[in-house]
Amino acid sequence: MPKFSWTGGALWLLALSFFSGFFGGRLGNGQDLPYRFQKDVMIPMRDGAQLAANIFLPKEGGPFPAILMRSPYGKPGEKSGEAKRYVEAGYAMVIQDCRGRGGSQGTWDPFRYDADDGFDTQEWIGRQPWSNGSIGTAGGSYVGWTQWASASKASRYLKTMVPVVPFGNVYYEIAYPGGAFQLSLLFGWGAMVGGIQVDPARLDEAWKRLPLKSWDDQFNKKVFFLSDWVAHPVYDDYWRKRGIDGRYEDITVPALNIGGWYDIFSKTTIELIDQVREKSKDRLARRNQFVVLGPWGHGPGGRKLGELDFGEAAQRNVGDLQFKWMEYWLRGQSTGVEDWPAYDLFIMGENRWRGENEWPLARTRFTSYFLRGQGKANTRAGDGALSLEPPGDQPADTLVFDPNDPAPTRGGNNLVGPPAGPFDQGAVENRKDVLVYTTPPLEGPLEATGPVKMVLYAASTARDTDFTAKLVDVHADGKAYNLCDGIIRARYRDSFTSPELIEPGKIYRYEIDLWVTSNVFLTGHRLRLEVSSSNFPRFDRNPNTGNPFGTDTELHPATQTIYHDAQHPSHLLLPVIPR
DSSP: OOOOOBTTSSOOTTHHHHHTTTTTOOOOTTOOOSEEEEEEEEEEOTTSOEEEEEEEEESSOOOEEEEEEEESSOOOOSOOHHHHHHHHTTOEEEEEEOTTSTTOOSOOOTTTSHHHHHHHHHHHHHTSTTEEEEEEEEEETHHHHHHHHHHTTOOTTEEEEEEESOOSBHIIIIIOGGGSOOHHHHHHHHHHHTTOOOOGGGHHHHHTOSOGGGGGGGSSOOOHHHHHHHHOOSOOHHHHTTBOTTOGGGOOSOEEEEEETTSTTHHHHHHHHHHHHHHOSOHHHHHOEEEEEESOSSSTTOSEETTEEOOGGGOOOHHHHHHHHHHHHHHOOOOSGGGOOSEEEEEBTTTEEEEESSSSOTTOEEEEEEEEOSSOOBSTTSOOEEESSOOOSOOOEEEEEOTTSOOBOOSBSOSBSSOOBOOBOHHHHTSTTOEEEEOOOOSSOEEEEEEEEEEEEEEESSSSOEEEEEEEEEOTTSOEEEEEEEEEEGGGSSOSSSOOOOOTTOOEEEEEEEEEEEEEEOTTOEEEEEEESOOBTTSOOOOSSOOOTTOOSOOOOEEEEEEBSSSSBOEEEEEEEOO
16 A cells, blocks of 8 residues: 555545445455355446446345445455445445556556546446346445546436545646636645555655656556646646536436545535535435535544544444435334435534525525724734724735745545544744734624635736635634635636736735534634735645646745735635624
């Protein structure tokens, strides 16, 4: 196994949790198998490639509904606790290696073939004598992607799915959120699944390697898709072939998405469901899209993450949720699913679950918190303030962004490298290149549940640069815990398909997407917003040159000016929920 450092300990992606018995344990050595096991069954694809699958079948009876998982991380052998659970309940289980992985033929090119390969596999399963023509898909992370990708092809045999921490658009959600390259995730995960081994002690050095277009030159193996990802910094046909945008109307099955507020796919976990609810041509599908979103990272279900314990209520058995869903939709069993809320959300701060019917919540009051101060907002000791009162004639704030010494990633929505979750931001907020804006202590609780955005008016001495924003909950003891954050690359301020450099010294309006959260700022707590120009190594360092992406070998400082006056009212747009 490659020696990368993954958040949550030795996490070899969530998908393996399903395969290694996360929801049921493995069978002991010497036990007779309670099912029929077929190893490396080769399933033909439309182009002639054959993909390997392990198949688990009940010993007697049939035909059966089937559970399908398609994974690039390997498949379990004959002694699988999860297969035992489903087979004993009367299901067939099929676990397949993605194209070019494990025993499957073809070239491993992440994201490229999963839509068609998933559809072809579902069609093959539906025609087998042991299949009753009903398929449910399951699994997490990339295995969540394989479900959404193939669902857009609308096999007549696919009846439902349970994607855990899934995604649907590789460009916007993985590769280039806000136009900035998500460095530690793309190169970290990409190197791992590309067969590159990296000593964890070398990670900090590895992230800094330039130019990015030949990042893997530092290792003893070249991985073609790493350079492909760098070679396509705009949303073009390369990425359109690796996403499901525009095909939500063809998704016609009920879905249960499960994710976490601090997961790398927190926003898309909700947006995928919303897209189907809005666009599907099938009424049943529109009415049966569900979300469970907890205070979790990429491995959902626990109570502790980062430096916070969200209490016993935060714990959920993801395997049980999945099993109840499948029993309801594939076998017609009454398991309580019919009473679940469409959006089952964990409200941090109060640390409790609450059911909702839509997203954003219908009662949301999007409220502007304006940046204010006298031009000295640098560090948490500065004079930056957040206020409901619009600014008047106020001096701007400035910071010097030196990509040779970038503001570091500290918690947040991570997978590879820095750990995910809430962490005290004190050390980050003591940096001169971080502007800090804070409200007075709250006189009563304030709930923010929904999408978070920042409108920023800024100028730079560079032709291209980055701006970042982070929402923070400052507790009564002064510790400042991150909730959500975002980034915008200046050249992509108006378009991800037709980027334009900026004019040095000119003021531009930027919208920074901070993704989503649900948190109650308790009485005595303070809202805080951090503004800077880097979040490294989660995102690559902008060289501030305006050169073609991935070509720079040198990094140059830039001076950033943040405006907050009557003509340039920079503000945080917060989804406040009346209480």
